[in-house]
Amino acid sequence: MFTDETLETVGAESLWRKSRLLQQESKTCQTAELKTAEVEVQAGHTSENATQTEADEHRTQHFALERESPIHYPGLGEFLHSVEGVVVKELKRNVKSHAFEGFEVNWEDQSETVSCLHALQYSEAQESGLQVTSLSWNTTGSVVACAYGRLDDGDWSTEKSFVCTWNLDRRGLNPKRPDLVIDVPTSVMCLSFHPSKPSLIAGGLYSGEVLVWDTSRTLDPLCARTAMSDETHREPVYQVHWVPGARRGGGFSVLSAGADGRILVWQLDSEGQLTLSDGFALVTQQVPRNIKLSKARGDSLLGVTSLSLCPWDSDMFLVGVEGGLVLKCSFSTHTPAAVSSPSSGLALRAPAQFSFSSHAGPIHAIHCSPFHRNLFLCAGMDGHAHLRSLLQATPLLSLRLSDSYLFSVRWSPTRPLVFAAATGQGSVVIFDLGQGSLRPAATIEQDAGGKPVYCLEFNPKQPHLLAAGNADGTVKIWQLSAELIEQGQREAAQLEQLANEATE
Amino acid sequence: MSEVEETLKRIQSHKGVIGTIVVNAEGIPIRTTLDNSTTVQYAGLLHQLTMKARSTVRDIDPQNDLTFLRVRSKKHEIMVAPDKEYLLIVIQNPSE
Numbered sequence: 001m002f003t004d005e006t007l008e009t010v011g012a013e014s015l016w017r018k019s020r021l022l023q024q025e026s027k028t029c030q031t032a033e034l035k036t037a038e039v040e041v042q043a044g045h046t047s048e049n050a051t052q053t054e055a056d057e058h059r060t061q062h063f064a065l066e067r068e069s070p071i072h073y074p075g076l077g078e079f080l081h082s083v084e085g086v087v088v089k090e091l092k093r094n095v096k097s098h099a100f101e102g103f104e105v106n107w108e109d110q111s112e113t114v115s116c117l118h119a120l121q122y123s124e125a126q127e128s129g130l131q132v133t134s135l136s137w138n139t140t141g142s143v144v145a146c147a148y149g150r151l152d153d154g155d156w157s158t159e160k161s162f163v164c165t166w167n168l169d170r171r172g173l174n175p176k177r178p179d180l181v182i183d184v185p186t187s188v189m190c191l192s193f194h195p196s197k198p199s200l201i202a203g204g205l206y207s208g209e210v211l212v213w214d215t216s217r218t219l220d221p222l223c224a225r226t227a228m229s230d231e232t233h234r235e236p237v238y239q240v241h242w243v244p245g246a247r248r249g250g251g252f253s254v255l256s257a258g259a260d261g262r263i264l265v266w267q268l269d270s271e272g273q274l275t276l277s278d279g280f281a282l283v284t285q286q287v288p289r290n291i292k293l294s295k296a297r298g299d300s301l302l303g304v305t306s307l308s309l310c311p312w313d314s315d316m317f318l319v320g321v322e323g324g325l326v327l328k329c330s331f332s333t334h335t336p337a338a339v340s341s342p343s344s345g346l347a348l349r350a351p352a353q354f355s356f357s358s359h360a361g362p363i364h365a366i367h368c369s370p371f372h373r374n375l376f377l378c379a380g381m382d383g384h385a386h387l388r389s390l391l392q393a394t395p396l397l398s399l400r401l402s403d404s405y406l407f408s409v410r411w412s413p414t415r416p417l418v419f420a421a422a423t424g425q426g427s428v429v430i431f432d433l434g435q436g437s438l439r440p441a442a443t444i445e446q447d448a449g450g451k452p453v454y455c456l457e458f459n460p461k462q463p464h465l466l467a468a469g470n471a472d473g474t475v476k477i478w479q480l481s482a483e484l485i486e487q488g489q490r491e492a493a494q495l496e497q498l499a500n501e502a503t504e
Numbered sequence: 505m506s507e508v509e510e511t512l513k514r515i516q517s518h519k520g521v522i523g524t525i526v527v528n529a530e531g532i533p534i535r536t537t538l539d540n541s542t543t544v545q546y547a548g549l550l551h552q553l554t555m556k557a558r559s560t561v562r563d564i565d566p567q568n569d570l571t572f573l574r575v576r577s578k579k580h581e582i583m584v585a586p587d588k589e590y591l592l593i594v595i596q597n598p599s600e
Contacts, residue, residue: 073534075589076526080511083585083592086572090583091518094598100576 113481114444117465120175120475122148122164130161130187132469134455136201138193141461142169143179143215145201146475149187151454161187163203165215168465168477182213182221190240194252202254204237210256210266210274226266226274235259239307244314253277255309257319261301262348263329280329281337281348282319287327287355308366312373319352320363326378328354328390356393359384365409371416372495379406385421387433389499396501399438401429407454414463416495422453428468428478434494444478446470508535520597522580527551527591534590546582550593554586 130148137144145165164178187206194200199216200223209232214223226232237258243265245253254274257263265278282302306320319327329351337348361381369375375396379385383402386395404424412418417433418441432441446453451471459465464482469475516524516537525543526535531551536543558570573584585592 073528073590076534077506077508077511079587079590080508080526080592083587084511084515087515087583087585087592087594088518090572090574091515091521091594091596094581094596095519097598100598 114442115479116476117479118166118168118173118175118477120144120146120164120166120178120477121473122162122178122181123176125162125164126473128159128161130159130473131451131471132454132473132475133187133189134191134203135457135467135469135475136191136193137457137459137461137467138198138201139195139460140198141459141465143167143193143198144457144459144467144475144477145191145193146469147188147191147203148473149189149206151189151471159187160185163188163191163201163213165201180215180221184211189236189238192240192242195242196252202240202242202256204233204240204256204258206236208233208235208237208258208260210237210240210254212254212268212274222272224268224272224274226276231264231276231279233258233260233262233264235303238303238305241307241309243309255307257304257307259303259305259322261303263304263307263319263351278331279348280333280351282321282327282352283337283350286335286337286350287325287352305362306364306366306378308368308376310368310373311370312368317351318366318368318376318378320366320378320380322362324359324361324363324380326356326358326363326366326388327352328356354393356388357395359386361405364405364407367410367419369411369416369495370413371411371492372499374499375495377409377411377419379409379421381405383423385409385419385431387498396498397433399431401431401440402427405452407452408456410456410458412463413458413460416491420456420458420466422456422468424452426450426453426470428453428456428466430480433498434491442481444468446476512537515592515594518596520599522595522597524595525593527593529589546593546595550582550584551591554584554591558586 125148131151132146133149133151134147135144143165145163147163148161161184163182163184165180166173167179170179184203184205188203189206190204192202194202199214200212201215202210202212204210209228210226211222212224213221215221217223233256235258237256239257241255242252243255245251245267251268254266254268255263256266261282263280263282264276266274267277269275282304284300284302287302302325303322304319305322308318310316310318315331317329317331319329321327330353331351333349333351333353335350337350359378359380359382363378363380366376366378374390376388376390377385378388383400383404383406385399385401385406387397387399388395401421402423402425406421406423408422410420412420418430420428420430422428426446428444428446429440430442430444435441446468453468453470456466456468459467464480466478466480467475468478512524512526512535515521523536523538523542525533525538525546527533527547531548533543533547538546554570554573557573561568561570570586573586575582580595580597583594583596
C-alpha cells in the first residue's frame with residue numbers, strides 16, 4: 001500500500017547573482033627595504049663647572065639703577081653732552097695743578113705734646129702687689145676696664161684679684177676709686193669688651209675658666225661662666241675675644257685661647273652657662289711643614305699666647321705660640337686635631353694653615369692692620385717688632401724697639417703707618433713707618449719705676465686717647481698729640497707700597 | 505652702547521677719577537659707578553649742598569646763577585655740574 005519514497009532535490013540557479021568570489025582580487029604591497037646605520041660617539045674628556053651666587057644680606061634702598069635700563073630719561077643725553085666738555089677740562093687741570101700742594105687747614109686745636117690725662121689706681125689691688133694684666137675699652141669709648149693679676153709668677157696662684165672699670169666721661173671721676181670693682185677668685189689674664197653691647201665684658205682666668213660679666217647688673221655682675229670639665233681649658237687663658245656668631249645676624253660668641261693649645265668658641269645661653277660650640281687644638285705635628293720645629297715632640301700641644309682676628313676676612317685668624325711661632329689659621333677647617341677627644345664632647349679641629357718664620361721667644365702680641373688686608377705686626381720677648389705680610393713667611397721689616405721684652409703692640413686706629421708698643425722697661429714707644437727712620441716718633445715714659453708696661457689699647461671712638469697698664473698696678477690714660485692722630489694725605493698709599501715690597 | 509653710557513665711560517676713565525654719579529632733580533641717583541650705599545650718601549648730601557650753593561649765589565645777585573661747584577678735601581675733590589633737570593657728580597683723587 002504505502003511505501004517510503006525519496007525524491008531528488010531540485011535546484012534553480014540564480015541568473016542575476018554571481019558568486020562574489022569571481023570578483024575579488026587580492027593585492028599586496030611592500031615597502032622598499034629601509035636602510036639603517038648605527039653610529040656611537042663618546043666624549044673622551046669631560047669637565048664640569050658651576051657657579052652660585054650668595055644671597056644678598058644688605059638690601060638698602062632700591063632705585064632705578066639698571067645699566068641698560070629701558071627707562072629713558074628725557075634730556076639726559078643732551079645734559080651730559082653739554083657738561084662733558086667743562087667737566088673733562090676741570091679734571092685734566094686738576095691732575096696738573098699745583099695749587100693746593102702744601103696747603104693744610106687746621107680745623108681743630110692742635111695739641112703739640114703728649115700728656116697724661118689720668119692715672120687710675122685701685123688701692124686694694126696695689127697693696128696686694130697685683131699687676132695690670134689686660135685692658136679693654138668698651139664700644140662707646142667711654143669706659144676702660146682693667147684686669148689685675150700676675151704675669152711674673154710661675155706658681156698656681158690662688159689669690160683673689162679684681163676687674164675694675166672707670167667711666168672717663170663722668171664728671172665725678174675719681175682716679176683712685178673705680179666705678180665698679182668685680183671680685184674674681186684667681187688672676188685674670190685677659191679682658192675683652194663686647195663689640196656692640198657696652199656693658200658686657202669677657203675675661204679669661206689663670207685657672208682656665210672664662211667668665212662673662214654684665215656691668216649694668218648691680219647685684220651680681222657675673223652673667224655667664226664655663227663649667228670645669230674635660231673639654232674646658234685646664235691652663236691659663238691668655239686671650240679672649242668676641243667673634244661674630246655662626247648664624248648670620250646672630251650674636252657674638254666668645255673665643256678663648258690658652259696655654260694648653262686649645263682655642264675654644266663658647267656661646268652664651270640663657271641660664272648663665274657658656275656652652276662650647278666649637279673648638280680647635282694646635283698640635284705640633286699638624287703645623288704646616290714649611291718651618292721646622294726643633295725638638296718638640298710630635299703630639300705636644302702648643303700653648304697660645306696671642307691671637308688676632310682679621311677685620312678683612314672673617315674666616316681667618318692669626319695665632320702666636322709659646323715657642324715663637326706665628327700661624328695663620330682658619331675657622332672653617334675640616335681636619336680633626338690629633339688629640340684624644342673626650343667621649344661625649346666636641347671633636348677638636350686643627351686650624352693651622354701656614355706658619356711664618358719664628359721669633360726667638362714667646363709672641364706676646366699680634367695685631368692685624370685695620371688699613372691693609374695683608375699686613376700685621378707681631379712682637380715678642382726678643383724686643384723686636386716684626387711687620388709681616390700674610391703673603392710671605394719672612395718679615396717685611398724687623399724693628400728693634402727695646403732692649404728688653406715687648407709685651408704688647410697695637411696699630412693706631414686712625415693713622416695707617418703708626419703703631420704703639422709696650423716695652424719691658426716701662427715705656428710706650430710710638431713708631432711711625434712713614435718717617436723712614438729707625439727711631440721712634442715718640443716715647444712715653446710711664447714712670448713706673450722701671451717696671452714693665454704690660455698692655456696698651458687705643459680708644460676706638462676717641463682716637464687721641466691711649467691707655468697703658470703697667471706692673472705697679474696703675475693705668476695711665478695718655479692724650480696723644482695731633483700729629484700722631486691725624487691722617488696725612490698719602491699714608492694709605494705708602495702703606496700699600498710697603499706691602500707690595502714683599503712680593504718683589 | 506648708547507651715547508649716555510659712552511659719555512659716562514669717557515669721564516670715568518680720566519686719570520684719578522674714583523666715581524661718577526648722575527642725579528635727577530629730586531636727588532635720586534639714576535646712573536652710578538660706585539656701590540649703592542656710597543652712591544645714596546653722595547647723592548643726598550651733594551644735592552642739598554648744590555641747592556644751598558645755588559641759592560647763595562642767587563641771593564647775592566639775582567641775575568647770577570651757579571655754574572659749577574667744587575669741594576676740595578684732604579683726600580679728594582668732588583665736582584658737581586648742575587642743570588635744571590640733572591646733576592653730574594664726579595669724585596677725583598688729584599694727587600694720584
